[in-house]
Amino acid sequence: MKLKELIITCGIIGIILMMIVPIPTLLIDFLLIVNITIALTILLVAMNTKSALDFAIFPAILLVTTIFRLALSISTTRSILSKAEGGEVIETFGQWVGGGDVIIGFVVFLILVVVQFIVITKGSERVAEVAARFTLDAMPGKQMSIDADLNSGIINEFEAKERRSTIERESNFFGAMDGASKFIKGDAIATIVMMIINLVGGFIIGMVNWDLSFAESLNKFTILTIGDGLVAQIPALLISTASGLIVTRSASDGNLSEDITAQLFKYPKLLYVAAGTIAMLGFTPIGIMRTWPFAIGIAIGAYLIQTSQSKKAAQDELLVEEQQIEEVRSPESVISLLQVDPIEFEFGYGLIPLADTQQGGDLLDRIIMIRRQCALELGLVVPVIRIRDNIQLKPNEYVIKIKGNTVARGELLLNHYLAMSPGFEDDSIHGIETTEPAFGLPAIWIDEMTKERAELSGYTVVDPPSVVATHLTEIVKRHAHELLGRQETKALVENVKTNYPALVDELIPSIMSLGDVQKVLTKLLQEKVSIRDLVTIFETLADYGQYSKDTDVLTEYVRQSLSRQITLQYSTAGQSLRVITVGAQLEKKLIDAVQQNDQGSYVSLDPVSSQQIYQRLTEQVNRLLQSGQQPIVLTSPTIRMYLRQVVARTLQDIPILSYSELEPNVEVQSVGVVNL
CATH class of the missing domain: 3.40.50.12790 (FHIPEP family, domain 4)
Structure with a gap:
């Protein structure tokens, strides 16, 4: 066994023996100082850890220090009741806190016990319990997030394993903290019980065994009780505070001091408000001499913080510019230019109000509805449509691109309506002649005053956003087969696999490859046949894929299996x-x-x-x-x-x-x- 392991093992055994074997007061003084030192060290470590898992041994340390403190309390109680003394440390604490007055010392000690038991211990216990519950509830979601990142290629197997290990350690830690917090509560209760035993038992023993008077016995054993309680409660208070710090800190990238300075003083302008408020108090009976120096100090500190933040912001901005310049100069900067968006919608500057929500534009909401509509009608998850303005276009012109190539274009008049005749012309309806972009029908642009008359004459009247939405919907449907690649097909397959794993496992890859399945789905979309019923499609491919590898023939079998769907699509x-x-x-x-x-x-x-x-x-x-x-x-x-x-x-x-x-x-x- 290594020396460190031997020392720790012997120390824990010694703690157990302390509860049974009497020890001299000199050794008690030494162990009390050790107890205070350990508690202070634990508090400092808790303040400087960035994550709870950096101090994962804390629940075990909490148990050991609690047993050590209880063993010391038993030893000091034995010494006080048997020898009427507890050592220099206890004597000093007992007299120092009260300032020579027993009643004041006793009151201060009671306040300390109340703060320790009701405020810190109770709060730490509750926070640990809630943290453990929420950590366990969040585990399935975190696991699914890791699996999703792994499947999409954002992380590799090693990183996924590390993240799963971290989640497991977090759940174990907060579960252990939930149980370990009960030790702190029990320790506080035991301290109160021992205080009563020391005070009452010592008072009786002092008068019976040591022939002390009532006042002498009360004074002596009260001082010893206060000192004993303080040397036990101060380390307990430090460790309880450390426990609270460990379980209450979250969403942090630094230690406690870094977070306080970075977050509490993040807005120096608010410190000016605080300084002004303190300065105003100087006009009350409190006096200027007591408030203004502090207010001036706060204002100076706010100015220094503001200056420091301005310098840091300038340095960060300069650093970002330098990094951007380096990225442009680097050979890898060209890689980002190779990315091609599946669908793009570009428009001239005159059509910006269509996409600007502050000007009442609802194009983004309409695109969301288009994606939902295509998912319901075609069974296809339409990729995100990139929307951008293009100064190279005419002010009222827009273009729709599929994989970087223009497939459609049109022009809009924002303050007009597009009117399409019902088959006969009304000579009273005048406007700007044009062509409806989605279906190529003849139409005219009319103004607001003509709109109502055109509707009464049977014209179909639509506003510019509806024209764009209809055109974009038709283009997406017409080119849906181009938007379905292997990656999108894999996503559809994984979605079916969640409910029909046996079907997917039989079909892919033993009967057909993912590419062959994608070809069949593409041929269906090319003829506007919905692929939403993937279960029927996969069942058909699994049945006939064993006899033919020709995707054209397999597509025909799938179409026949979807006969009810195709019939409803074209018949009334x-x-x-x-x-x-x-x-x-x-x-x-x-x-x-x-x-x-x-x-x-x-x-x-x-x-x-x-x-x-x-x-x-x-x-x-x-x-x-x-x-x-x-x-x-x-x-x-x-x-x-x-x-x-x-x-x-x-x-x-x-x-x-x-x-x-x-x-x-x-x-x-x-x-x-x-x-x-």
Whole structure:
């Protein structure tokens, strides 16, 4: 055993023996001084620790010092009752506190006991109990936060392990402090009991065994009781204070002295107010001579603190500028320029009121609603949309970018409304002709005075923020498949895994890779099929992924599994579904043109046939659009994906469905046939 371990072990055994074996008063004096020294050291360490875990041994030290103090109290009580003396330390404390007056000393001692028992001990016990409870309640949230940081790559395995260890140590520490605080309370009660025993028992023994008079016995044993209580209570008070400091300090990066100077004197201007208040008290009977020197001292201190803070702020600002210059000069500074935002919304300076909440702009709130709407309709978590002004744009112009590339633009007139005619023009409605940006419909900008008349004439009238929100929503839906990458797919998979772990474990990675799942989801979004029902999608992929690795074929199986969803998306209850069907000649032409390669199957058509298909299909689509109907193309399951491949570039917004994607109870009415 090492020397330090041997000394500590022998010391603890000696503490136990002190309760049984009488010890001389000279040794008692030495141990009392040691007790005061230990308590003072503990208080100083508690004041200078930055975190409770820096003094994690404190609960054990609290137990040992409490037992040591009780053992000393038993030894001093034995000495007082048997020899009518407690040593020089107890005698000195007993006479010094009262200043030679027994009654004053006794009153001071009682006040000290009340402060120790009711204020400090009770408060420390309550704070320790609450801290332990809140620490244990916060453990699951902290563990989940660590797991989230680990999954997102913010921290590595080693850092995650360190954080988990810290959380475990915190819970153990505050739990131990909750129990150890009961020792302080018990120690205070034991001190009061021993004080009564020393006073009453000593008074009786003094008159019976030592033949002292009533006054002599009362005086002598009162002084000894006060001295004994003080030498026990002062270390207990120091340790109780240390316990309170340990459990009450939180959200701190420095020790107690640093926090006090940094936080209490953070606002030197308030010290001027305090100095002025103290100076005003000089005009009361207190007098100027007693208040003004102190007020002047506070004002001088406030001035020095303010000057010091100004110098430090200037130095910090200079240091930040130097660091920024160094960062620009460093080769790594270019890395940040490579970051591309998924979605950006840029606008000219004339449209700043749209995004400025102080000017009544609600664009940020509308974007939040857009993200919620896309999550409900498409099952996609839209990335954060970066909003910024761009002086290179026209004042009333805005652009929408996807991954750094402009995909849409438009112009707004803030003090006007966009009015779209119901199909017939009203000559009394005049405005600035324009095009509705989301759907490309003809429209006009009208002022406030014309708004009511336009609404009465059947015009659809919307304000500029609604125009932007609608345009942005349509762009997000149109390019949703570009916003779904592998990282976003992984987040969706992890969300499903929380409730369906067996399904995800079977599918990924044994049957399909994360990239293949992402390709299937992307193909669904590309045709505006919601991926919110991921459980059904994953179930289908797990069933058919064992037989085919072609993501186009797997997408067709998924679409068929989502037939109810697709049917509800395009049909209206109580009405027949009006569709454009594909003729037998065209179906045969497409089947004959299917080619196979290592990547899967594709359609290889000659340019003449492709042009004929585009022309025939466009004729039918335009005919339905002119009659105000939504064009839907219906074909057999075998050629649906091939027809989609042929017309994807020119008619990407036209839904192409197969018979297997419609519910049997839906009535289908053919309003046109596409044939060669």
